[in-house]
Amino acid sequence: MSKAEEFRAHRERMNQRILDQGTLVTRRFMNLDTKCYEAGALDAKTKEMLGLAASLVLRCDDCIAYHVLRALEEGVTRREMVEVFDVGLVVGGSITVPHIRRAHELLDETAPEEAS
Amino acid sequence: MSKAEEFRAHRERMNQRILDQGTLVTRRFMNLDTKCYEAGALDAKTKEMLGLAASLVLRCDDCIAYHVLRALEEGVTRREMVEVFDVGLVVGGSITVPHIRRAHELLDETAPEEAS
Amino acid sequence: MSKAEEFRAHRERMNQRILDQGTLVTRRFMNLDTKCYEAGALDAKTKEMLGLAASLVLRCDDCIAYHVLRALEEGVTRREMVEVFDVGLVVGGSITVPHIRRAHELLDETAPEEAS
Amino acid sequence: MSKAEEFRAHRERMNQRILDQGTLVTRRFMNLDTKCYEAGALDAKTKEMLGLAASLVLRCDDCIAYHVLRALEEGVTRREMVEVFDVGLVVGGSITVPHIRRAHELLDETAPEEAS
Amino acid sequence: MSKAEEFRAHRERMNQRILDQGTLVTRRFMNLDTKCYEAGALDAKTKEMLGLAASLVLRCDDCIAYHVLRALEEGVTRREMVEVFDVGLVVGGSITVPHIRRAHELLDETAPEEAS
């Protein structure tokens, strides 16, 4: 299993556990977390990039990994991805660099043909 | 002078002061801060929304105000703006709500015709 | 109007504005933000103190003010409030002190008889 | 050795190292870090939940693990724990979800009989 | 009264209030907050600059103002101050810029002769 697959399997299993053990508030929040990335006035591709920028400046590796993988599915190219990283890097500072290193590692493994 | 104009005048005056007093590092950083929102693989509108989402989850009122005003200039509608807020709200939590309150105040003053 | 009343009036007015302009996601989130403080396995008093501790370490003055006022309504004493501040102070560090200064100002205005 | 025991052994060993190498300021801070969770106007159970909520929104896995284990010792049930997570989740947003996943993993290992 | 004097008077008055209303934990923490900037292996000037860098990346205006004023007392020049800002700016990103604007305003008012 690739690192990306492992990450997704663990994420899915434990999100299910959160739902099983959770309250109505927990379940409604988890539902919103899916809903807010669905196409509306903005398309899903843009929303995934927004989620990625937000995750990057808040420096959450798991959230970054999730949105990088979802962004790839929505057709975000490596060059576009890098420009999302650039906004995060300038807004959030050098403290985001270790996360960008790990994001490139994931991209190199998952979508190597996308590298420029 | 409206609140938006006051904010911009102060921002410009003090950014000039930062450049005047700053080092080469300061000046280069300030330059990057402009450059990273210029159209590239992603257009300027998308980049402003990324900057807005990042500013919202980091909870910086001045940065939010700046990107809201720039986003309006790039043609972001109120409905699209609200969906950027939604991503910030779900990713960043209720701690972002006071900032969304102030962002709506700025929008109501600056682009009231845009309200749905 | 006292500072506490002003704060609450502004909060209510702008939260209504967020709901008016918002999407289904916005409205559901705002609803959860109320729901998660309702009594369940934990009583409302404990939950308000949890919200206060979380707001303090995230350093959001508006959120702190809101939970301080709600905590007073739930019967939290000044001494208990101070112990919530203590946990926030030790977990979050001296960076929380300016917020604790403002929280005491609000308490002195709102519930002066509570001061020890 | 279970994951919880390993975590505690490492924590204790390295805290001792911090004390050995530290200054008077270091030692006094570490002492306060213990003291602020002792029963006072609020009981130890409530204080551990406050520490857990603060740790969750600041997204520190080691701090979350420590307070989850201490909360179990103070008699916090799984259901109560989940309501502490709920406050953290709503205040701190979806960025806290990966930490809640890991907290449930620790709970499943440490107190499986507590699961609802 | 200048802005700097006003800030200091309010800070002192409310810190006293925190001590009056606080617990033993509160008082010991406030004491540590003074103690950790006293000369030791590092001199007081260096420690004030460390406190300033930390306050800048955590984006707390009151803490920045306090350390800017203390740094001036310890003989930190405007040029040195700017280099502390530079480290904060690069580590913490453009989100720190509004705080650097306000820090320069305070410096222009308090130590105008120091400007290069």
Add this chain to the structure above:
Amino acid sequence: MSKAEEFRAHRERMNQRILDQGTLVTRRFMNLDTKCYEAGALDAKTKEMLGLAASLVLRCDDCIAYHVLRALEEGVTRREMVEVFDVGLVVGGSITVPHIRRAHELLDETAPEEAS
């Protein structure tokens, strides 16, 4: 290979990858990230300690590890290092303790003779 060497090799390899895949903005930022620690009005030793304090309160293990290793090269003693940690600990709170634990582990491996 020691943990410190492994960390540095990975860091170098992935920073190169960021530069290869990056834009002009990316490359300029990475360049600034080096430049801002070079001696100017403040010497390199002081700047590394500023970077360390900033990294500690922002709680980034990779950034802390990098600045601890660079600080050792600039001649920062263990005792001075501990006083930098103290400022971070008091400003940033107990949430920084797990990072200080890991920093001492790195120091014990890299510069054991430095321990007091």
